[in-house]
Amino acid sequence: MYFYANPILIAAAVIPAIILLGKVEKADRLEKESRRLLVSLVLFGIVATFFASMGEQLGMAVLSRIFPEGGLVFNILLYFGVVAFSEEGAKYVLLKRKTWNNPEFNCQFDGVVYSVFVSLGFALWENIGYVAMYGLSTALVRAVTAVPGHACFGVFMGTWYGMAKRREGAGDDPGAARLRKNALLIPALLHGFYDFAATYQDTWMGLVFLVFVVAMFVTAVRLVRRVSANDVYIDPNRFGFWN
Numbered sequence: 001m002y003f004y005a006n007p008i009l010i011a012a013a014v015i016p017a018i019i020l021l022g023k024v025e026k027a028d029r030l031e032k033e034s035r036r037l038l039v040s041l042v043l044f045g046i047v048a049t050f051f052a053s054m055g056e057q058l059g060m061a062v063l064s065r066i067f068p069e070g071g072l073v074f075n076i077l078l079y080f081g082v083v084a085f086s087e088e089g090a091k092y093v094l095l096k097r098k099t100w101n102n103p104e105f106n107c108q109f110d111g112v113v114y115s116v117f118v119s120l121g122f123a124l125w126e127n128i129g130y131v132a133m134y135g136l137s138t139a140l141v142r143a144v145t146a147v148p149g150h151a152c153f154g155v156f157m158g159t160w161y162g163m164a165k166r167r168e169g170a171g172d173d174p175g176a177a178r179l180r181k182n183a184l185l186i187p188a189l190l191h192g193f194y195d196f197a198a199t200y201q202d203t204w205m206g207l208v209f210l211v212f213v214v215a216m217f218v219t220a221v222r223l224v225r226r227v228s229a230n231d232v233y234i235d236p237n238r239f240g241f242w243n
Contacts, residue, residue: 009131009135012136012143013124013128013132015143016143016147017124018124020147021116024151030109031106033110033114037102041095041098042120042121042124044097044098044121045094045117045118045119045121045124045125046121048118051086051090051093052089055086055089056082059078059082060082063082075200079193079196083191083192087191091122095118096161107231108163108165108166109227109228109231111160111164111183112154112162112223115154115161116155117154119153119154119157120154122150123149124147126146126150127146145198148217149194149216151220153187153191155220155223156183156190156220156223157183157184159223160179160186161180162227164176164180166234169234169235194212194213197209
């Protein structure tokens with residue numbers, strides 16, 4: 001109850017996601033998306049947390065019957081398989097359901113915008129839960145780790161998702177299908193390594209995690225700038241990604 005009555009904790013849980021949403025929307029230079037669509041994508045991200053939670057609970061129940069909890073194999077399968085694909089899979093399914101055939105999806109960079117909004121809706125709701133349980137200190141840590149992490153996963157998902165839509169516009173349905181698989185696989189693998197490295201109790205892995213996070217953040221920022229700067233309308237009569 002203290003969390004819901006404390007505006008500082010509420011702000012700490014919500015503001016990081018709002019700031020990142022604003023930055024990605026600002027990078028959408030060709031044609032801004034409707035507020036209605038963007039808000040619905042944030043809500044879809046929130047809904048994705050519930051589907052992901054169910055998938056994680058089921059996956060953990062299965063894993064715990066086969067492997068000893070806390071062991072290396074258990075943790076690898078947990079983070080790379082259960083957690084990563086439950087969360088990124090839930091985001092992707094709802095993202096595609098809401099946007100793939102939406103007439104507003106008419107530019108390649110739209111894929112990045114849509115995916116990041118879903119991802120940060122997920123992160124926003126997840127952050128509220130953590131802050132409610134653990135307080136302001138957790139919010140500050142997650143503001144510079146988990147929330148931007150979800151944004152980065154969204155950038156990678158959206159980059160390949162937008163490329164897939166462009167391929168479909170060019171009449172290359174098999175190519176679009178392959179790129180959509182990458183839109184799920186790449187962020188899921190990144191997410192899995194992020195969680196595995198973050199929870200591995202070893203000094204050298206802590207250094208690996210730090211290098212990984214910095215590299216992922218830098219790459220995501222460069223991707224946003226590159227895809228935004230070279231954004232084009234999806235034209236079924238022309239083929240190409242960054243022309």
